[in-house]
Amino acid sequence: MVDGWTCPLPLRDYAKVTIGHGGGGQLTDELIRHLFLPAFGDAAVDATPTDSAVVAMAGHRLAFTTDSYVVRPLFFPGGNIGELAVNGTVNDLAMAGAQPLALSTAFVLEEGLELDVLGRVATAMGEAAVRAGARLVTGDTKVVDAGQADGMYITTAGIGLVPADVDVRPERAAPGDTIILSGPVGLHGTAVLSVREGLEFGTELRSDCAPLNGLVQSMLATDGDIHLLRDLTRGGLAAALCEIAETAGFGIRFDESDVAVPPEVRAACGFLGLDPIHVANEGKLVAILPADDADTVLEAMHAHELGADAVVIGAVTDEHPGVVVARTALGAHRIVDRPLGEQLPRIC
Amino acid sequence: MATVDFGGVTKTVCLAYTPDAGIGDYTIIHAGFAIAILDEQAALESLELFEQLGIVSATTDEIAP
Amino acid sequence: MKYLSEFADPVLAQRLLDEISATVTRHWAIMEVCGGQTHSIIRNGIDQLLADEVELIHGPGCPVCVTPVELIDRGLRIAAMPDVIFCSFGDMVRVPGSAGDLFAVRAAGGDVRVVYSPLDAVAVAEENPSKEVVFFAVGFETTAPANAMAVHQAHERGLTNFSVLVSHGGGPPAIEAIVTSPESRVDAFLAAGHVCTVMGTRQYEAIVTEHRVPIIVTGFEPLDVLDGIRRAVRQLEAGRAEVENAYARAVRRDGNEVAKGMLADVFEPTDRQWRGIGPIPASGWRLTSRYRSYDAEIRFGVGDLAVEESGLCRSGDVLQGIIKPSECEAFGTACTPRHPLGATMVSTEGACAAYFQYRRLGDEVVPGG
Incomplete structure (x- = not known):
């Protein structure tokens, strides 16, 4: 407890942390801007509220990121919490244009967790790291009382090296740029919801959980000047585009008909009352780049298994700064929040 | 209770309010309950009507002075 | 899914739009009553595509939005009690009462659970015999049969630890309240298709005869909404006023007799408050005497908890098309989507919330305008 600490800009709605504060939406954003950054004070002068930071060190640029993983249940169609923890951190590094080098893994385990479960999760983490070409170099293990941690929580951190000629960051997005989406949306969130207690539904769908660094490498290897990369996670395509629009200070428009939504995702969203572009992904990205470079980069993406369905969905505009507007299937427009x-x- | 296929996604729902629902029927589901059996004939007639609208107005346009 | 994508076809949508344009000769104000239809209109941008003569007035929105503040406060108080498991649809947990929402109660240690079906809440009661399980029974007549079944099943199974906080409303009295308001500008109504799958179209016949206002029973897919508008315009232009069924694949004149039977057994009409609008006689439902012991308001003694609604909110006027949302003094200041005063700002698709969103574009594009 810090003596005399007061929130400089009181969080208006809640006196306590609610589940929504961890949802990656507006509430999370408020927590960062109005609580963490002011509280950290001078220590956070260089902090950017992005998924990974790039720090210059001994003539190199290192990307650095950390993430905690809490998912219920631990295993879901197409993946588990361990795979998620490795791929998520690998992807955050990849979005800075970095090749992941080393990851840390910290476990908070619930007393009573089956060792067999832990073993399967750990194995999946090892395999995911190998697939991404990264090492798991250090870690930590804590155990909490039964009933406290939903089985387990995992925190991973990672560092990666940004190649000298790569400059990928939100500030580079500019009006006129094209927006590419790497594939169909909503798979991860739908797969997890299908096994969520109380909501269970039957589906063949599997999470799209995957390391994106290979795809990113093949994109960066082209002549295309990629301005910005962003993986789609919580909050889905909508959250990613809104965050980009707000950070870059430009407007974004996209065509809903160009965003592929698998029929099963659409069906599940139908009876759950969700919007597919709000549903989580764990293996998709958007790239923002000059329109002239789109074809070259698309070609490279199509040659990679994780980018086979990549398409142009829209563009950055200097109209309606900070706002994302979708063109609907009927040809009208709607604001995406x-x-x-x-x-x-x-x-x- | 019965299993309903929402187009690749299945969910268990209560059929207490649609006792006549049989296998293969389309139903309208709300809050875990089937509340109506979909009348396929009526659905097709609606779509047919919309098709006709276009043709009728297109024809009208052509013969309009 | 069968008969969903077909009813979203852009080519057929254009035909319906053309037909509406070809039919309309003067200004008409049409209200879609149900939040699901408003959602479809905003989601697809239908309002922007319609002929200028057709003005859509968004109705009261979803049942969640019209739930009065004091009922939410009663729910919050019950949810905060020890040994209570409070079950709710996801819709309701973020709707603010006068202080906080169900998420805040959960953060403070309350056991609040999101359920998909009211039967899930009954199951929770069975699994937790030492707890009191309360279900927030919110909804129009579409959801009411599901909630009625939950009460009925709890009764059948002799569950004494289950109760419901009832916020059911809707029906012809709500439409009638708007029709009979002297200042109302609404020329025709699109009635909620799913409500009518249960209640049938017959329930509107008396209103149409008495007040000479067209009521079109309308579905939710884009073509359904457009067909509802098309039929409304056609009636208005011809000077007719009839109940018309534009959702024939799901709605019959008598509705769902089995579900109506269950409703009549479990619920009876009562007066109710609508958030930001006020009281409407016989527009709500409460448990019948047979099931009165399942009433959470009585069981937990919260029935006398009263809250004054904000005097600033003019959502009643917005709903009748008397003012635009931006003409309300509280709009965007005392009343925002995060801190809504009335139903029309609570719902993402409510007229005020939609206006608030579109204002961000900084131009004259306004929904329904």
Whole structure:
């Protein structure tokens, strides 16, 4: 407890942390801007509220990131918490244009967790790291009382090297730039919801959880001047585009008909009352680049298994700064907002 | 209770309010309950009507002075 | 899914739009009553595509939005009680009462659970015999049968630890309240298709006869909404006023007799408050005497908790098309989507919330305008 600490800009709605504060939406954003950054004070002068930071060190640029993983249940169609923890951190590094080098793994385990479960999760982490070409170099293990950690929580941190000729960051997005989406959306969130207690539904869908650094490398290897990369995670395509628009200070428009939504995702979203572009992904990215470079980069993406369905969905514009506008299938327009917090089924 | 296929996604729902629902019927589901059996004939007639609208107005346009 | 994508076809949508343009000769104000239709209109941008003569007035929105503040406060108080498991649809947990929402109660240690079906709440009661399990029974007549079944099943199974906080409303009285308001500008209504799958179209016949206002029972897909508008315009232009069924694949004149039977057993009409609008006689439902012991308001003694609604909110006027949202003094200041005063700002698709969103574009594009 810090003596005399007061929130400089009181969080208006809640006196306590709510689930929504961890949803990656507006509430999370408020927590960062109005609590963490002011509280950290001078220590956070260089901090950017982005998923990974690039720090210059001994003539090199290192990307650095950390993430905690909490998912219920631990295993879901197409993946588990361990795979998620490695791929998520690998992807955050990749979005800075970095090749991941080393990852740390810290476990908070619930008393009573089956060692067999832990073993399967750990194995998946090793395999995911190998697939991404990264090493798991250090870690930590803590155990908490039964009933406290949903089985386990995992925190990973990672460092990666940004090649000298790569400059990928939000500030480079500019009006006229084209936006590419790497594939169909909503798979991860739908797969996890299908096994969420109380919501269970049957589906063949699997999470798209995957390391994107290989795809990014093949994109960076082209002549295309990629301005910005962003993986789609919580809050889905909508949250990613809104965050880009807000950070870059430009508007974004995209065509809904160009965003592929698998029929099963659409069906599940239908009865849960969710918008597919708000649903989480773990293996998709958007790239923002000059329109003239789109074809070259698309060609490279199509040659990679994780970018086979990549398409241009829209563009950056100097109209409506900070706002994302979608062209609907009927040819009208709608404003796209990021979700407030966690995705909840809407029934009535 | 019965299993309903939402187009690749299945969910268990209560059929207490649609006792006549049989296998293969399309139903309207709300809050875990089937509340109506979909009348396929009526659905097709609606779509047919919309098709006709276009043709009728296109024809009207052509013969309009 | 069968008969969903077909009813979103852009080519057929254009035909319906053309037909509406070809039919309309003067200004008409049409209200879609149900939040699901408003959602479809905003989601697809239908309002921007319609002929200028057709003005859509967004109705009261979803059942969540019209739930009065004091009922939410009662729910919050019950949810905060020890040994209570409070179950709710996801819709309701973020809707603010006069202080906080269900998420805040959960953060303070309350056991609040999101369920997909009211039967899930009954299951929670069965699994937790030492706890009181309360279900927030919110919804129009579409959801009411599901909630009625939950009460009925709890009764059948002799569950004494289950109760419901009832916020059911809707029905012809709500439409009638708007029709009979002297200042109302609404020329025709699109009635909620899913409500009518349960209640049938017959329930509107008396209103149409008495007040000479067209009521079109309308579905939710883009073509359904457009067909509802097309039929409304056609009636208005011809000077007709009839109940018309534009959702024939799901709605019958008598509705769902089985579900109506269950509703009549479990619920009876009562007066109710609508958030930001005020009281409407016989527009709500409460448990019948047979099931009164399942009433959470009585069980937990919260029935006398009263809250004054904000005097600033003019959502009643917005709903009747008397003012535009931006003409309300509280709009964008005392009333925002994060801190809504009335139903029309609570719902993402409510007229005020939609205006608030579109204002960000900084131009004259306004929904329904």
